[in-house]
Amino acid sequence: VAALALAGPAAAACPTLADLEGKFICPTCKTTLDQSDAPAARQIKAYISRRIAACASEQQISDELVAQFGTSVLAAPPRKGFHWLAWLLPVVGLVVAAAVMAVLVWRWSRREPEPLGADSNGRGALDPELEQRLDSELARFDG
Amino acid sequence: MAGRLKLGGQVLALALVTGLFVLLVWKVTTQGDNAADELGSGKTPPAPHFKLDRLDQPGKVSLAAYRGKPVILNFWASWCIPCKQEAPLLESVWKRYRNQGLVVVGVDIQDVRGDARKFARKNKMSYPLAYDGPGDTVSNYGITGVPETFFVARDGKLVCDRLQAGVHLEANRDRFDACVQEVLAA
Numbered sequence: 001v002a003a004l005a006l007a008g009p010a011a012a013a014c015p016t017l018a019d020l021e022g023k024f025i026c027p028t029c030k031t032t033l034d035q036s037d038a039p040a041a042r043q044i045k046a047y048i049s050r051r052i053a054a055c056a057s058e059q060q061i062s063d064e065l066v067a068q069f070g071t072s073v074l075a076a077p078p079r080k081g082f083h084w085l086a087w088l089l090p091v092v093g094l095v096v097a098a099a100v101m102a103v104l105v106w107r108w109s110r111r112e113p114e115p116l117g118a119d120s121n122g123r124g125a126l127d128p129e130l131e132q133r134l135d136s137e138l139a140r141f142d143g
Numbered sequence: 144m145a146g147r148l149k150l151g152g153q154v155l156a157l158a159l160v161t162g163l164f165v166l167l168v169w170k171v172t173t174q175g176d177n178a179a180d181e182l183g184s185g186k187t188p189p190a191p192h193f194k195l196d197r198l199d200q201p202g203k204v205s206l207a208a209y210r211g212k213p214v215i216l217n218f219w220a221s222w223c224i225p226c227k228q229e230a231p232l233l234e235s236v237w238k239r240y241r242n243q244g245l246v247v248v249g250v251d252i253q254d255v256r257g258d259a260r261k262f263a264r265k266n267k268m269s270y271p272l273a274y275d276g277p278g279d280t281v282s283n284y285g286i287t288g289v290p291e292t293f294f295v296a297r298d299g300k301l302v303c304d305r306l307q308a309g310v311h312l313e314a315n316r317d318r319f320d321a322c323v324q325e326v327l328a329a
Contacts, residue, residue: 027253027277027278028253039220039222039223040220040222040253040254042222043221043222043254043255043258044255047255047257047258068255068256068276069253069276069277069278070276070277070279072277
């Protein structure tokens, strides 16, 4: 019982092949292992299975594969050093785009309304002489 | 103020487009710059340099260390069936001509190191073996699959042909023997 109690959490901590095969790239076909049946992909899957059987952690397996194949074996760049750029640039891009949109919306909302009486071409109201003439013409028409 | 902002945006967009165009031109013009392409166009380019971990023992394998000797450079992997089939021929050529200075260098690419070591032991590969798990040599040499074999003359230049597929195959065997003689004589 004690052995089972000890083995339980350890077994639960062991990753499965299904957990990992989407996280690594086949070096010859450049797709994730779960999408590849190339000989190189089958070999890496077998390696991962052996390491899982020995209950190596995901981090251990990842480190061992990177030591052999380089960081290009990872489906997502590691969160360290220069590779942080790949994670940060999309976020920075989104923040910059949101800031630009906010500035534009703020400026549009503060634009002064066009003067009353202006027509769609931006011309001002009728001058008083013309308005007086128009009134008299209308009065004559009505009368 | 708005005018300056607009001008700044236009300059930035223009710089971005120019940068992308320069990147495209650079990529297109340097894409064909691998050894296999040059060899295929009738040139004798220098064999791209490499310095890799030894697979079979501690230390490094550097191509420069073999300058002055003819070298058969064989790219292989343990997951490759023709690599297994051609290994005995490479081993026999290495044993037969090594007193004339010939060196066979096997470069194991894109492979699990432990599997590659087992493969080398099982197939009795006694010539120097380098390990290139990340496949850094692949693009320099223009390798499209394994096995592939190149011939490096004493002056460090690639000669003869690049042989794709196993050198033991009927389609390659005569050319392989001719290239061995050519690299010994070069």
